[in-house]
Amino acid sequence: MSVTEGTLSQRIRSEVEDLIRSGAWAPGRKVPSEAELMARFGCSRMTVNKAMSALADEGLIVRRRRAGSFVARPRVHSTVLDIPDIQAQILTRGEAYRFDLLDRRRRKARAGDADEIALAAGGALLALRGLHVAGDRPFALEDRLISLTAVPEAAELDFAEESPGAWLLHHVPWTEAENRISAVSADAAVADLLALDAGAALLAVERRTWRAGQPVTWVRQLFPGEAYDLVARFGPAR
Amino acid sequence: MSVTEGTLSQRIRSEVEDLIRSGAWAPGRKVPSEAELMARFGCSRMTVNKAMSALADEGLIVRRRRAGSFVARPRVHSTVLDIPDIQAQILTRGEAYRFDLLDRRRRKARAGDADEIALAAGGALLALRGLHVAGDRPFALEDRLISLTAVPEAAELDFAEESPGAWLLHHVPWTEAENRISAVSADAAVADLLALDAGAALLAVERRTWRAGQPVTWVRQLFPGEAYDLVARFGPAR
DNA sequence: GGCTTCAATATGTATAGACATATTCGCTCG
């Protein structure tokens, strides 16, 4: 993954970071103590401390005195853009949540589509379509592709209980993501599924995610425009 | 602003950070050297260094060997959500940019509106409406309120040359912001201004910003849905 | 058994000193 270069403390940091982001060190796992790391890298504790403090600031590890350092459990909120877990969001509003799987098929990447080819990485894709339902009103229509190369376990699941988004969030943490947000008009088929009039304004969120550089999933979610706000907050973290 | 508490290096850091965020230290200004700060706070260089390195990591200051540390010029891109400077974005696409001011008035906060009252902070507001134009096509419709308490200089400007957004970006850097993104249908008046059919899907971005806790501006921008994408990327910064 | 107490442990912060490195300033020489 990373090239081992730069200062010593940067090397220590990126070595540990790679192990976490790749999933080799799962959330909750104990990270070697500063004493162990200073032995491993042959340096002083302050150098190790600088690396580990940086990882803690980033939220990748949690440090507890006497207990040690541990790989953090990923926060459900992405740090900035409040979109990841539709289910959790609906539940905190006190509404019942349901995910209706409309379609599920296993297929190869389409020949013309560079994104799909990159996502499949030589293997197969899982293509899903489903509806997030809040109470008894449709909340979002979701089309998703999952790389079975990156996440072979997904092949066994039927996503009747847990939505694919929630499942991925819990099983493939520490992903990088790119979001693309736009507004579109509902065509007849989509309007029907979301119980709207044709032509209604929809918020479209398209997201691609990677894990340690490898594509994991692509998803496009369509929300009724007036029913949903994305909120992003910037500024002093503390 | 901040309460002076916590560790010494945190205190140094937050003291400098406040001076920058409040605007007391303008972009480009020299920050005291480590030697000066260690004299001022009566501590060792490593302690000062830790504070200043953190500010540099955050992007608030730029450090150059031998030259010293300087308050950074704010990056045009917000770290994560790519919306701030419409003008710059249009220009990089090679199109001509123009801002047409449609309306400009100075008024008090409306009695019923808590947001407006907070924004005015006892003083007056500047209410603006304008159109961002790319080439000769309308690109976005903008409604904006500026607090003349927070930014009294704005009272003198007519925003014929520079859009209010660009002006604020250059004169009131280091703001915190909250974005709210949704999709709406164009009503007749808006559709007319944006040269669209009534009912077309629009992307609505509503943003409030603060400077050191004080409200600065509120803005609502409406983009033709199919003409614009917001892109946000998360993940390893490096 | 359940409670308190105490020592071991891992991290948190700070210090003083050392050497490295980039950059700037000023001096000298052509």
Next chain:
DNA sequence: CGAGCGAATATGTCTATACATATTGAAGCC
């Protein structure tokens, strides 16, 4: 006057050491 060179300066990183502090785990006591 300009180019080149060396000294001064501010930051960058690392070390070894010290003491503080939270927390755990075990020993001891009722």
